[in-house]
Amino acid sequence: MSTDVSRPLKITIAGVRGVVGETLTPDLLVNFSQAFGTWTGAGRVLVSRDTRPSGVMVAPCVCSGLTAAGCEVVDLGVCPTAALQLAVRSSDAVGGIAITAGHNDASWNALKFFREDGIYLNPKQAEELLNVYHQKEFAKARWDELRPVGRDDDAGRRHLEAVLAQLDVEAIGAAGLKIAVDCANGACSEFTPAFLERLGCEVVAINDDPELPFPHEPRPTPPNLSQLRALVRAAGADAGFAHDADGDRLGVVTEEGEAPGEEYTLCLGAEMVLGRGDPGPVVTNLSTTMAVDDVARKYGREVIRTGIGQVFIAESAVNYAAAIAGEGSGGIVFPKINYAHDSIAALGHIVALMAERGQPLSALIADIPRYTIVKREVVCPPQRAYSVLEELRRGLEAPWADEINLDDGVKLIGEDRWVHIRVSLTEPRIRVIAEADARGLAMDLADEYVRRTERLL
Amino acid sequence: MSGIQSLKIGVSGVRGIVGQSLTPQLVVGFAEAFGTYLDGGVVVIGRDPRPSGEMIRDALIGGLLSTGCSVIDVGVCPTPTMQHAVVDLGADGGIGITASHHPAGWNALKFCREDGVFLNEHQAEELLSVYHQGAFVLRGSDELGRVGRDEGAINRHLTKVLMSVDREAIAALAPRVVVDSVNGAGADCAEGLLQKMGCDVVAINDVPTGHFPRDPEPIPENLGQLCAAVLQYGADIGFGQDADGDRLSVVSAEGVAIGEEFTLAFAADVMAERGPGTLVTNLSTSRMIDEVAERHGCTVMRSRVGEVNVAETMMAEGAIGGGEGNGGVIDPKLHHCRDNLAAMALILQGMARRRVSVAEWAASFRPSAIIKDRVPCRAGHTQRAVLALQRHYEGREMDRTEGVKVFFEDGAWLHARPSNTEPIIRVIAEADDSPTARELCDEAMRVVAEAVA
Known part of the structure; x- marks a missing residue:
């Protein structure tokens, strides 16, 4: 495949995340916001952002796309995402968008979408939103249906x-x-x-x-x-x-x-x-x-x-x-x-x-039992991520494991240790997390599964 | 009209119907193209009060910031105020969000350069090339521009106009003025300016909601309410504005809308006092400006139609005054932009110093009737139409700068030119009386219709 694997864009159920100036463009932002406004319908949508400098560029794109779809946008300004979620849930808003890349560095930004109860979109809802986005047949409000952007500076308090x-x-x-x-x-x-x-x-x-x-x-x-x-x-x-x-x-x-x-x-x-x-x-x-x-x-x-x-x-x-x-x-x-x-x-x-x-x-x-948890990651082209995991699942056997959980990637669970290998939702990586009551054991476990994953790449 | 057909992307900017063709995606694309074209820098944006203005402003800001431009938002203001702010703030360009005289459902972007004048044809072509190539320069998060507000643009503009005018003469006359701002961008500042000049002001349609109570084009048939108000309040003059404050029309004390051609004629009559010098207008504008030039020992130069063409000719010639017959007055002492505030100040100063009424001043010009009409003509057929007209009028004095302008006896003329914005040929004729002008128009329209049939 000729796709540039390092292209920093992730469109997942966790939202749309990318690097400003590369993948997270105003056009993408307007399209996703208008898609979201199409998905929610023409109700009130709350918008917040964190403090990263690109929020000043992203916020007007979001407001514009939502407004064009006929939504009434209320801008909460800079506030914690939890405050936005609470404001959505405790008002008649039909949804919310948080402009934040959470723990990613300042070059990134992202849109996180919330439904009317203030909870993230679940996979089915996220898929609906993506279908609207990809079809590009957005709701377009008539000029006299457009509503001005309101402010709410009190949501954080x-x-x-x-x-x-x-x-x-x-x-x-x-x-x-x-x-x-x-x-x-x-x-x-x-x-x-x-x-x-x-x-x-x-x-x-x-x-x-x-x-x-x-x-x-x-x-x-x-x-x-x-x-x-x-x-x-x-x-x-x-x-x-x-x-x-x-x-x-x-x-x-x-x-x-x-x-x-x-x-x-x-x-x-x-x-x-x-x-x-x-x-x-x-x-x-x-x-x-x-x-x-x-x-x-x-x-x-x-x-x-x-x-x-x-x-x-x-x-x-x-x-x-x-x-x-x-x-x-x-x-x-x-x-x-x-x-x-x-x-x-x-x-x-x-x-x-x-x-x-x-x-x-x-x-x-x-007072809390102390374990060692080791978190490792393997850079993996997004187009290979799930097949690598699939291959990994096939060769699994561990004498210490008495349970294998396949709900999200693969997790081997034993009495005193576990290892979990899964595809990151936010980055082009496979994460390997291991925990044991002894430090050496956790490290060895993580190393082993990092090696196994790397071998498949 | 369907959304696709309503979109106009051309040298005069981008125009479309909101909710159909003028989408935030399109606006973002043009903002990024303009930011790429300027290669960063500061861009001033202003808007008229159409309800879609905020949505478009937000998309513009997002696109401009992403190309590394910083934005100074001057908010709701007349287009000339934005153009002044570009110069005052030392910005690298400006964008006006306004569909000027078009209905409220339309909106548009108008791009101007660092001298606050709109992009000329060549510059607009360059911008369109950047837009169509689509390779916009997008900056990373540490190189993004910033957004600022400038609340002072209107006041600076007002002050400049006030400083340029004989306030004492106007205040001594203390005329009663009715101004109809069509709930557009010029509402607050027109009232403010007139008051500061000592006028007794009655403002109608003066809330800048962007919900237009009449067609915003300031031509006589749209000014019935203003005419009635002038009579009702016993005013000396009525001013009718368009939505973004760059076209103005005058109503006499008798409640007669005398036509937008008189706006430039009056204003030029005042600016020409600075002469001798050059007055500039376009090919489609009334011959009254020639009378003005004669009175004051000035010369007249005619450019192709379009504000930037008049402005650039004025700048090249060092003109002492100029504008367009659609009611757009350019006072080069202030800025090379069409400006209703400047026009009102000039006209009131003229009335005050000459001690004339609107009707008397209008009567000082040779009687004239101007007819403006149009014939449908696809873009591909325009040259055929123009050639047919040239053949038809062979032997007469002709100007072929833009379409064809033909001169007749008694100072009558006919100008036929393809529109920049619509699939039509505009036909304008002026003569001593309306039937003659009508006849000239009809003849030309028949020729065009036959040529493109």
Whole structure:
């Protein structure tokens, strides 16, 4: 095949993602927005963006395409994606578009589409949208049906109030916690410091200027947390938290300045929510740590595992009436607030846990069984990705594995370890994630399956 | 008219019907082409208040930013205000979002260069080549332009007009003026200018909603409401604007719409006081400007039809005044753009200093009737039609600059030219009286009809 495999464009159920100036062109943006407006019908559609500079170019393209389709656009400006999702769900809007490439670097941007309940499009809906897009027979409003773009600058604040309503603000305030936060100059910059102050915390914020570029890759994984770790130590903070660019993933740093990994975000959130007695199971995806099972077991709860994708987590959270849902990337859903991955809510609940238990964060984490999770990836041309996985499935056998799950790629599950190989939704890569209770074992497992995958390429 | 047939992409810009042919995709494509053509830089955009203006503006901004251009949005304003802003802000180009005198369902893009004058034919061809080649230069996220707002463009424009006019004379006359802005872009600023000049202003259709209460072309048959208002309020003069403030028509105190040809005649009569010098208009404009030139010892040059052609001729000749017979006045002291604010100021100054009424001033010109008509003619047949006309009028004095212009006895003339924007031949004739002009038109239209049959 002559296709340029490095062309950075991904059109998937997670949305449309590309590099500005290469694949994410105004024409593509207008077409997708008009396709979305055609799919939703001529109702109200809310639009938000994160702080990456290209948002200023992308937003008018989106507004124009939606307006041309007859939608009434309300622009929420810069706010966390969770705030957009909440605003869509709690209004008569027929959908929403978030302009954010989440944790990708600033050269990328993306459109994420939400349906009227504020949840991502599921695969069937995404397929409908893609069919509209490809057919290019968009709804075109007559000139006198066009509606001006409205503004709503209050969605971010309403979202904070919705999170605060779920927390014991007094108890948290009484704990007198000092919290460091790294907003990556992203969409939470203007919200999280204020949120922590409302909780009565002493706040030390860095990278909280939405006008400035991302200080590091806006993915809250340990390699990007060195600045926050130093800050926690220097300021003597009780904890540090790191946001991604649009406020769906949260990274955690203990009072000792250690970054245990974003897998712990869900475990800590589950400790809080299950501990206070919210009913229902825990929903997570196939690639998330076994520690979630341990926490759930402690409270006698079931764990529901889904394929990878925020929509699967959110829909399962609805269907199973989950207490909490989320994934090992640090994105947590609190069903009492909204069916959105919400890093501000996650931060609030972990702070609440610290206040309630009166223990340092390191001790709370020490209570959670510690596994080593190794995340690797193999660059793979998108047109080969699924066939490589198919070939991989054929040669599978592992004496340690007593379960093979084929819901999303392939996952081999044993008593004390697992490995999950799947196609990335957002990048031209195959991801290999392995976890075991011993570090060497996890590394070996990941290495082995990376090698097997590479051999097939 | 179907969506496909309504689209016009040509040297005068891009025009179409919103919801049919003028799509955001098309606008994005032209924005990227223009940004590529300029190779970055600052672009000023302004719009008339049509409801589709915002959708188009958003698509324009997205396309321009992606090519590395920065955008300064001057918002809803007359097209000449945008053209002034291009110069004032030192921008590299400008885009007006307006279908000027076309109905509200239409919209269009008009491109101008760094001197605030529209692209000429050659430049427009270059832009179209970039558009058709489709190889737009798109920038990465660290090279994207920025968007700014400029709320001051209208005020700067007003100030320049006020500074250029004899305000004392106008204020002393304190005329009562009715202005009909067709709920277009010129609504607020026209009222503001007239008040600041000391006029007693009655504004009608003065809310810039873009919902036009009448056909926005300021020709007598569309100005019935204005004529009635002039009588009702006992006004000295009525001004009828188009949707984007670049064409103006005058109504007399007697409530008579005297025709848009008088707008330039009056304004030129005032600008010519700066003479001796050159006045410039197009081939289709009334001979009244020749009378003006005679009065003031000026000469007249005629360009092909189109604002940019008049403007460029004026610039090349260092003209002291110019414009077009459709009601577009260009005051080179301010800018080489058609400008209703400048036109109103000049005309009121003329009335004030001469102490004449509109009717008296109009009567100072040799009686004249101008008839404007059209014959359907496919683009492929236009040359055949023009050649047939040249043969038909052989032996008469003729100007072949654009189509054919034929001169008759008693100063009568006939101009037939293919339209730039529609599949028609425009036929314009002027004579001492209407039946004569009508006859000249009919004869030419018969010749064309036979030639293309």
